[in-house]
Structure formats: structure tokens, C-alpha cells
Amino acid sequence: MSDTGSKIALVTGGNKGIGFEIARGLARHGVIVVLGARNPVAGEAAAAALRDEGLEVHFQPLEVTDAGSIAAAAERLSSEWGRLDVLVNNAAVSLEKGVPPSLSDLGLMRQTYETNVFGVVAVTQAMLPLLRASKAGRIVNMSTGLASLSLSSGREAPFSFSRLLAYNTSKTAVNAVTVQFANELLDTPIKVNAANPGLCATDLSNSNGRPPTEGAAVAIGLALLDEDGPTGGLYGDSGKVPW
Numbered sequence: 001m002s003d004t005g006s007k008i009a010l011v012t013g014g015n016k017g018i019g020f021e022i023a024r025g026l027a028r029h030g031v032i033v034v035l036g037a038r039n040p041v042a043g044e045a046a047a048a049a050l051r052d053e054g055l056e057v058h059f060q061p062l063e064v065t066d067a068g069s070i071a072a073a074a075e076r077l078s079s080e081w082g083r084l085d086v087l088v089n090n091a092a093v094s095l096e097k098g099v100p101p102s103l104s105d106l107g108l109m110r111q112t113y114e115t116n117v118f119g120v121v122a123v124t125q126a127m128l129p130l131l132r133a134s135k136a137g138r139i140v141n142m143s144t145g146l147a148s149l150s151l152s153s154g155r156e157a158p159f160s161f162s163r164l165l166a167y168n169t170s171k172t173a174v175n176a177v178t179v180q181f182a183n184e185l186l187d188t189p190i191k192v193n194a195a196n197p198g199l200c201a202t203d204l205s206n207s208n209g210r211p212p213t214e215g216a217a218v219a220i221g222l223a224l225l226d227e228d229g230p231t232g233g234l235y236g237d238s239g240k241v242p243w
């Protein structure tokens with residue numbers, strides 16, 4: 001086990017998009033980043049690109065719907081570093097093509113929840129013993145404004161008609177999961193928050209939105225919260241986002 005003063009972070013789905021920028025941003029802060037990706041070629045290429053920038057980034061195969069893959073990642077973190085300081089649950093899918101809820105495909109919904117909800121819970125449960133071994137564990141769950149019930153209730157709400165039943169409700173569940181874990185860990189140093197990156201230009205958004213570096217900044221801020229920071233909330237650029 002290497003004895004290092006640097007923080008250790010695991011970013012799921014780190015090979016592209018916002019996750020890649022979170023990995024880069026954390027590594028630029030001196031954090032040793034373990035970049036998780038389900039595709040080994042893409043994951044190793046992403047980690048190598050960041051190492052070429054002089055950053056300490058290690059690739060770890062990680063499919064968040066596969067218990068064996070999650071266990072292998074936890075085992076590697078345990079044997080190499082003995083702890084985890086930051087977990088960013090970033091990996092997610094958006095599989096629907098803008099249909100109203102009445103026509104939403106239940107199969108796609110189940111698939112979406114496997115990654116976006118059960119994947120987050122499974123990775124968090126597996127990493128908790130390592131986060132408990134940290135002096136200041138931080139968990140950041142990637143959410144979205146689209147998950148907010150307040151921002152999507154009623155005709156005038158900004159996200160009333162976004163037509164993504166599976167994705168939006170999966171992220172509402174992520175918000176609830178965030179609160180539940182934060183509550184369980186209230187008497188520990190571990191803080192658990194959700195991040196709303198805003199619309200960012202990635203594959204998931206069909207390249208609509210702002211640069212992913214800007215969305216990543218919200219998550220990086222939550223990952224590096226000091227001990228006075230909040231827990232159990234959803235945060236965006238301008239602070240707390242209503243549930």
C-alpha cells in the first residue's frame with residue numbers, strides 16, 4: 001500500500017464528458033484520481049491523456065451495474081491506498097428519445113435505473129468502508145435540475161415538459177439516495193451531496209449546452225468541501241437547488 005499525503009478520488013464514467021473534466025479538475029488540485037470506465041480502451045486512453053498533462057490518474061475498469069467489477073475496484077483501492085477520500089458517482093445513461101410519460105418504454109426505464117440509481121447505490125455501498133477510512137470522505141452524486149420536483153411541477157415550471165420520464169425520475173431517486181446516505185453518515189466526517197452541472201455539451205446532451213468544464217466545477221467544489229461544508233443537499237452554480 002502506498003503511503004501518500006494526497007487525496008484519492010474515484011470518478012465513475014470518467015472516460016468522457018463531465019466525468020473526464022471532473023477527473024482532470026480533481027487531479028489539477030493534486031488529487032490522485034482513479035478514473036473508472038466500463039470500456040477499457042476508452043478508459044485507458046482518457047487516463048493516459050491526463051497523465052500526458054502531468055497529472056496522476058490511474059485507469060480502473062468499472063461497470064457500475066456489475067457487482068464483480070465494483071468489488072474489483074474496491075479491492076484495488078484497498079490494496080493500493082487503503083482508503084478513498086472522494087467518490088464521484090458520475091456514470092449515467094439517458095436512453096429515451098423525448099416521448100411523453102404515457103408512452104415511455106418500461107424496458108428502457110429499468111435499464112436507466114440499473115445504471116443511474118442502483119449503480120450509484122451499489123458503488124457507494126462498496127466504497128463506504130474505504131470512505132470511512134478517510135479523514136474527510138466526500139461523496140458527490142451527479143444529478144440534474146431535471147430531477148427537481150419543484151422545478152418540474154405545474155404548467156409554468158421550467159422543466160414541466162422535458163419528456164424524459166426514465167432519466168428525470170432516476171435522478172430524482174438519486175437525490176433521495178443522496179439524502180438517505182447523508183443522514184446515515186451525519187455522525188461521521190463523510191459528506192454526501194448531489195451536483196447539478198447544468199446543461200453541458202456532451203454525448204448525453206447531444207452536444208447541447210455549455211462546456212463540460214463548467215459543469216464539472218460544481219462537482220469538484222463539492223468533492224473538495226472542507227469540514228464546515230454542507231451535507232445532504234443538491235447544489236449548482238448558484239448554490240442550493242430546490243428538491
Ligand SMILES: NC(=O)c1ccc[n+]([C@@H]2O[C@H](COP(=O)([O-])OP(=O)(O)OC[C@H]3O[C@@H](n4cnc5c(N)ncnc54)[C@H](OP(=O)(O)O)[C@@H]3O)[C@@H](O)[C@H]2O)c1
Binds near residue numbers: 012014091092198
Ligand atoms: N450533459 C448534461 O447536460 C448533464 C446535465 C445534468 C446532469 N448530467 C449528469 O452528469 C453526468 C455525466 O454526464 P455526461 O453528460 O458527461 O454524459 P456522457 O458524456 O454520456 O458520459 C457518461 C459516462 O457514463 C459512463 N457510463 C454509462 N453507463 C455506465 C455503466 N453502466 N458503467 C460505467 N460507466 C457508465 C459512460 O461510459 P461510455 O463512454 O462507455 O458510454 C460515460 O463515461 C451524468 O450523471 C449525467 O446524468 C449531465
